[in-house]
Amino acid sequence: MKKIAIILLVLVSLVSCKKAQEEYVIEDIEPYKPVVDFGFNYDDFNVHYDTIGHQDTFERILKKQNLNGKKAAEIIKIVKDSFPTSVRFKRPYVALRSKDKYNKLQYLIYQPNRLEYHMVDLTDSIIGYKKSRPLTFKIRTVAGEISGSLAATLKKENVDAALAKKLMKVYAWSIDFFKLRKGDKYAISFTERYINDTLYDGIDSLRSAFFEYKGEKLYAFPFQQERNSKTDYYNENGKALKNYFLKAPLKFINITSKFTKNRFHPVQLRWKPHNGTDYAAPTGTPIMTTATGVVEQAGYTAGNGNFVKIKHDKTYSTQYLHMSKILVRRGQRVKQGDVIGKVGSTGLASGPHVCYRFWKNGVQVDALRLKLPNSQPMEGRNLPRFKEQIRPLKRELDSVADIKFK
Ligand SMILES: [Zn+2]
Known part of the structure; x- marks a missing residue:
């Protein structure tokens, strides 16, 4: 159907082009248009x-x-x-x-x-x-290959820079846009607002999108789980793109020291703030990243021992100290639950444990107290409605991409 519509559109525009040219030859005057x-x-x-x-x-x-x-x-x-x-x-x-x-x-x-x-x-x-003035909404779907930054790519399609910003936010936990390569594909459907049907008034909303990143299509669909809840973005299977943090970096939790302004340090034998949560576990126990992100630091200092710091988005980073072994490199992309290192007692540690540190806007905060209502995981009962809702959107997006990339 979509294909037929596009072919028709092409035909109509061909015919109208021809007609306009003929008229131009005969009259040679712009048609009079009253304001x-x-x-x-x-x-x-x-x-x-x-x-x-x-x-x-x-x-x-x-x-x-x-x-x-x-x-x-x-x-x-x-x-x-x-x-x-x-x-x-x-x-x-x-x-x-x-x-x-x-x-x-x-x-x-x-x-x-x-x-x-x-x-x-x-x-x-x-x-x-x-x-x-009457406000109208027009749906636009663009598809193509990345060349240059996302903003530059979309600018070539005459798309408002606000859409690139919006996409970067939606995908902040799934795609590192600086790592998109020339030739990576995308398709985006969105609505634009017009005043009086002609005066452009900005991007209204994102309807659906995908980026083909490392050979994998990463979809985003907006969805409201409850009537008045906020809109979150999910992939085609209903997984939230912006994920929650895991409660802890270890499977079995044994907290030995909490975040506090003042504690007696077991190695230094003096009172000082403790900016993390300590989880004790045998040496070699796998340490998981609590959320998806990019490894920001992976190295050794005298205090931290072997440690890894992961940046999740503009706001949040997490850090894992005293590892016996580091299993990731700086710049590496990690998914929530990936093993990034092993428990140890390197640096200032009295026994094997992982000191889990949580950074918000560059400041260390208590992960156990932080409220992170970033996005709601999809409730099982909402999944059928979600799938029903995205089916036509996904089909539309895929067919536009099929035509473009054939
Ligand atoms: Zn600690």
């Missing part, structure tokens, strides 16, 4: 465009239209419910005056923002209106 806005044909008026000045009030703009103080006061009184008395600096307004010798103000239209406008109608009795 229409706010439902008026501007050719019927003397049109005066202006913007609100520093000292302007509603009264002052009326007076600028050659109305006396008495008339201005009368208008303000009548339309006070639909026209603001204080007007915003630099916002545009339009005065439509009669095209006869009187050049009388007929309509005054003020726009406090791109969407809304206030209008005074003086053609008969005095009437004030507050209206909104």
Whole structure:
């Protein structure tokens, strides 16, 4: 169906191109287009465009239209419910005056923002209106290959930079966009907002996306689990893209020391803050990363011993100390639950344990106390509804990609 629609579109555009060319040859003149806005044909008026000045009030703009103080006061009184008395600096307004010798103000239209406008109608009795320009949403689907950064790639498709930002947020836990390579494929479907059907007003929402990253298609679909819950993004199987942290880096938990401002250090034999949670376990026990991310540091210091630090997103990093063995390299991408090292007692440690440290915006915080409602794992009962909802979205995305990459 989609294919047929696209073929039709191509045909129509071919035909219309040809027609336009023929017309061009015969007439050689741009077709005459009257300016229409706010439902008026501007050719019927003397049109005066202006913007609100520093000292302007509603009264002052009326007076600028050659109305006396008495008339201005009368208008303000009548339309006070639909026209603001204080007007915003630099916002545009339009005065439509009669095209006869009187050049009388007929309509005054003020726009406090791109969407809304206030209008005074003086053609008969005095009437004030507050209206909104019609807002329309258009679905766009783009597919292609990465060349340069994500933002640069999308810019070539004439897509708002806001979409690249949004995607980077949605995929922050799954894709390292700096590691995307030339030739990696993507397909994205999103809605754009238009005012009056023509004036672009920005990205409205992301409908679906995939990035083919290291040969694997990583999908993202927005979904609300409850009527008023926030929208999270999930892959085609309903797994949240932004994952929760595991409770601890070890399978079997034995906490021996908690995060505290003051504890007696068992090796240094003095009181000092403890910026982590200690989990005791036999030497060699596997240590897991508690969330997906990129290895930021993997090395040795006298205090930490062998340690690994993992960056999960802009906000969160976790760190694992005193390892007997490090099993990852700096820059390596790790998935939640991956084994990154083994328990040991290197550095300042009195016995084998892992000191788990949690960083939020560069500050060490207590992982046990931190509330991390980042995203809700998909509830089993919501999965059928989710799958039902994404089926057409996924089909659409895949078919666009199929056409593009054939
Ligand atoms: Zn510790």
